[in-house]
Amino acid sequence: MSSNYSFEWTKADEALMEWDLFLLNNPRGHSQQISHYLKSYTKYPFFNYEVLIVRNKEGQIVAGIGTFIVGIPFLKVQVAPIAPIISKEVEFLFDDIISEYINRSKKNKTFYCELKAPILKEYSVTYSQFALNEIGNNSLYYSGKKGSQFGLIRGTNGFRSVQIQYESEHTPYELLWKEYNKNTKRNIKKAESSNLVLQFAQTESDIKSAYEVVEEIAKYKGFPVRSWSKMKDFLIGMVNDGLCIVPYCKIDKKVQGALIIFVVGQRLTYAYGGILRQHNEFKIGHFLHNEMLKYSIKQGYNCYDFVVGTSPSVARFKEGFGAKHIAFEDSRYWVNNKFIFSFWKVFKWTLDKMNVITWTSSK
DSSP: OGGGSEEEEEOOHHHHHHHHHHHHHSTTOOGGGSHHHHHHGGGSTTEEEEEEEEEOTTSOEEEEEEEEEEEETTEEEEEESSOOEEOGGGGGGHHHHHHHHHHHHHHTTOSEEEEOOOBBSSOOTTGGGGSBOOOOTTSGGGGSEESOSOOSSOOOOSEEEEEOOOOSSSOHHHHHHHHSOHHHHHHHHHHHHTTOOOEEOOSHHHHHHHHHHHHHHHHHHTOOOOOHHHHHHHHHHHHHTTSEEOEEEEETTEEEEEEEEEEOSSSEEEEEEEEOGGGGGGOHHHHHHHHHHHHHHHHTOSEEEOOSOOOHHHHHHHHTTTOEEEOBOOOEEEESOHHHHHHHHHHHHHHHHHTOSOOSOOO
């Protein structure tokens, strides 16, 4: 059956534009697979990328993997966050794609390869359209060891998502409002009484101003985000290609709160955000996310993904909107060179002790 499909590793611009369009329109598309995201890491030394594209006989993309190659000769790894992305009707290609990925990592002379497949840990009718379902326990994926030994780039662990329901008796927003907790409802009402105005950044200047708020809050709270110089081309390219929106609010002609929202996979995914504290009484954060939920309804989307992997306080904020964690299966990895892998573990342990690198998700 797989003989009816072509497998091609590429970095060609035309093919990557097709890949991004596939991810945009396919419910299983994911922001960590977008070519802009992959390219953005080439701003760092020793980072490269390539994409496996699978086409049917008609030449249409039906599956693929966006992957990073990180390191120097004899000390390289290959990592694919949230992959493979496979259309529902061709899930039978899953093991062929995993095999192709493992073999490719060997051809690239990496000592280690890793991926996190978007397989739901527990079946969900709502989220089955956004993830892989028909993957048996005997799949080649489960031949890999569970977990991750390389932490610079990790796939997000599923969704922290608000489900949007459509029925005739109640409007989708009425159903959402029922799921908000009391604190969230109170803060949204307070925000709406403040006459905040929702705007969307389109120009480079506005996108930069919005991202500066993200950087400022990250610095205040002590967590890492990439600098504007590293993010500039990525964000501007995403906005220009309709893969990202940047909603923000101004007070006294200055941006006081902004979100970076990816528009991939028939849903909105919250990526980054920041709200300046001097105007906390306006509840800008509640206002912006509530407006993005309304925006999702206008687009006919079935969920709004707040994203997993935040502090307990931020998780509580998201849960106030009714967000629930829908988990993926654990990452898997394969060792191509045991000797270098052993050396790598000692090297990584040394860096950890010296606090040279923070081995956390770059998402």
